Amino acid sequence: MAAYPESTDTTSEMPGVLHAGELEIRLDEGLVLATGQPLMLSVREFEVLVALARRLGAIITRDDLYRTVWGGEQRPGDRSVDVYVSKLRSKLEEALPDRRFIHTHPGFGYRFQPQLSRNVYMEASGG
Amino acid sequence: MAAYPESTDTTSEMPGVLHAGELEIRLDEGLVLATGQPLMLSVREFEVLVALARRLGAIITRDDLYRTVWGGEQRPGDRSVDVYVSKLRSKLEEALPDRRFIHTHPGFGYRFQPQLSRNVYMEASGG
DNA sequence: CCGCGACTTTCACGGATTCTTCACGACTAA
DNA sequence: TTAGTCGTGAAGAATCCGTGAAAGTCGCGG
Numbered sequence: 001m002a003a004y005p006e007s008t009d010t011t012s013e014m015p016g017v018l019h020a021g022e023l024e025i026r027l028d029e030g031l032v033l034a035t036g037q038p039l040m041l042s043v044r045e046f047e048v049l050v051a052l053a054r055r056l057g058a059i060i061t062r063d064d065l066y067r068t069v070w071g072g073e074q075r076p077g078d079r080s081v082d083v084y085v086s087k088l089r090s091k092l093e094e095a096l097p098d099r100r101f102i103h104t105h106p107g108f109g110y111r112f113q114p115q116l117s118r119n120v121y122m123e124a125s126g127g
Numbered sequence: 128m129a130a131y132p133e134s135t136d137t138t139s140e141m142p143g144v145l146h147a148g149e150l151e152i153r154l155d156e157g158l159v160l161a162t163g164q165p166l167m168l169s170v171r172e173f174e175v176l177v178a179l180a181r182r183l184g185a186i187i188t189r190d191d192l193y194r195t196v197w198g199g200e201q202r203p204g205d206r207s208v209d210v211y212v213s214k215l216r217s218k219l220e221e222a223l224p225d226r227r228f229i230h231t232h233p234g235f236g237y238r239f240q241p242q243l244s245r246n247v248y249m250e251a252s253g254g
Numbered sequence: 255c256c257g258c259g260a261c262t263t264t265c266a267c268g269g270a271t272t273c274t275t276c277a278c279g280a281c282t283a284a
Numbered sequence: 285t286t287a288g289t290c291g292t293g294a295a296g297a298a299t300c301c302g303t304g305a306a307a308g309t310c311g312c313g314g
Contacts, residue, residue, distance in 0.1 A: 043262095083264090
């Protein structure tokens with residue numbers, strides 16, 4: 001059985017809206033609200049965000065992300081995913097400076113999960 | 128009743144997830160959770176952890192570990208396994224200070240098994 | 255047709271992270 | 285002591301990743 005609802009199983013319910021922290025993602029409208037404020041995202045940016053947010057807490061490889069958003073196989077050396085993750089981060093951070101949403105796992109991929117930015121905490125040097 | 132399922136069934140089938148104490152190892156994603164909190168492991172660190180956790184309770188030689196993770200035969204004097212076990216221990220202890228997972232059997236190899244740390248009871252006072 | 259603007263894709267550079275190996279000291283056994 | 289094992293900090297090389305900017309695509313109004 002699938003561990004995550006990656007396919008569109010809409011038998012029980014179709015959540016037209018995803019929530020993650022202060023983010024509200026309205027799938028049908030292509031609209032993202034950050035604490036009520038609408039974000040200006042391009043189509044690709046929105047699709048990347050949705051692909052990430054649909055699998056909250058999981059690591060998603062670049063290949064997987066590419067297949068989901070662009071379709072087809074990623075050519076070696078293609079950096080499209082990285083570029084759009086960067087754009088997305090930029091806009092998310094502008095809207096919610098003390099949250100981090102997209103985490104990089106070097107060698108594996110990206111993980112979407114709302115977290116307080118680390119500068120909120122005072123961690124000692126030993127930690 | 129046991130507090131945690133200490134044993135991991137590695138014989139019946141290929142599970143997507145291994146459990147060991149408070150650790151959850153998601154094989155497909157390359158993600159490890161410690162009490163739900165994601166660990167940031169490098170690719171090698173993750174592979175070493177998986178190789179150990181798949182054989183919970185057993186002593187695994189360095190040669191065996193090297194073959195499983197690096198492939199091929201270990202050259203004499205190679206310390207890669209030790210180095211990565213050390214890194215892994217460091218990150219596991221940071222996440223779960225009260226647990227010890229990787230035990231050294233001098234002359235034989237390493238054994239992976241979640242155990243309560245003993246230094247919880249003897250921290251400052253020598254005993 | 256032409257230029258413009260928004261968006262997408264590709265390129266390139268530099269910084270960050272990881273991997274491998276070495277070196278030194280602690281520890282153990284004979 | 286002497287030899288072997290093990291833990292781990294550190295250095296250099298290799299790889300991965302962030303991102304500004306150039307180049308390409310598309311639709312629209314004049």
